[in-house]
Amino acid sequence: MGRPKKEHSLSRQDVIAAAIAGIDQDGAAALGVSRVARRLGIKPPAIYKHLENGAALQRATAITLWERYLTECQQTLADRPITTDLLKQLGHFTRNFAKTYPGRYQVMMQVQLQPQDPEPSVIIHKLLAFLRQALSDYTLTDTQLIDVMRMVNAAIYGFIAIEQAGLMTIERSPDESYEVMLAGLLSAIATISKNSE
Amino acid sequence: MGRPKKEHSLSRQDVIAAAIAGIDQDGAAALGVSRVARRLGIKPPAIYKHLENGAALQRATAITLWERYLTECQQTLADRPITTDLLKQLGHFTRNFAKTYPGRYQVMMQVQLQPQDPEPSVIIHKLLAFLRQALSDYTLTDTQLIDVMRMVNAAIYGFIAIEQAGLMTIERSPDESYEVMLAGLLSAIATISKNSE
DNA sequence: CACAATTAGTTAATAGTGTTAACTAAATAT
């Protein structure tokens, strides 16, 4: 058999969509050439017509997941009043996201993006803009904002990673620890803000 | 050939040691049954005489790495005076460790430990004891200490993870951001401490 | 419309991974 009808042929986006569906269903391990091909009903080599190789499939999928996460995040928090509380809500949104889609979260974390691609920096700048909004109460210089973004992201993503790795077996509710951490981050931001005056 | 002389036969620890050597040399991807077997000069199935399967090899290696990291950390910071500054030093030690042994760090992060094993909880308690020392200036309840430990670990490990994932391309020195974060964490801890009075 | 070019898929083949089963012979225990 040769090339099928146009309407039945696949696009790069279809492949990525299938990859994400697989991740949701079977976890991050489903993100591979064979698994995705099987899910699409094609043979593994056909994947290479749409993406350079397996690593490219992983990167492209991770980038798409980051973008979806960001837009979903913005949509969810769009209506809320812009207060410092927004940071806490960002924290909760992210943790809920990770609980709802553990596979997606794992992929977003462990697939390392190449700085050569333009997408990662776009994502970072979007995140930066979003945080600037959420932290408009504090007077922060541009560099301080970067520092704060790095700290907030590190804390949130680190916390969830540790939680998902099964390292919170000790007797203390992760929910409450998370709440304490988010509050702590706010006071840390306040301190950083004061340093600029 | 059959069983070799006792002195030439391998122990479980030898296998793990070879795995770590491979990780240091070729990165986290070297942590597999085949690669480790090749390094030991034996055939892959022989590994199963020492460890249940590939996943067990990964877990056992990760646990050993955690233990070594902890003892090395304690040794390095043993002589220093016990001040709040110790937390910053812990932060720097960990980041240096991750830079010196990126493969080890990756394995420690991405291999998810099972709560069934006793080792992980031992590790957690060691970390807890260490942090209690480092934070003896603050008056913290036991639960607060757990919260603080989770926050500090999340922030440090998250920061390094983001850095190693290549997500700090924006123009701002990661070193300085890290310094700001560690200082911020201290003020966050101070705030948490006040809540108990 | 017809013919050429493109291309999304195929099969075949290679190399790597993890794992199980059956076996072998050296070391150990009785």
Add this chain to the structure above:
DNA sequence: ATATTTAGTTAACACTATTAACTAATTGTG
């Protein structure tokens, strides 16, 4: 001295990624 244990072996199977050669349907152009 004999029996048992066991660290290794080989053989086999399943799965993964990847390349090369091919095929035929679609698309573009005279």
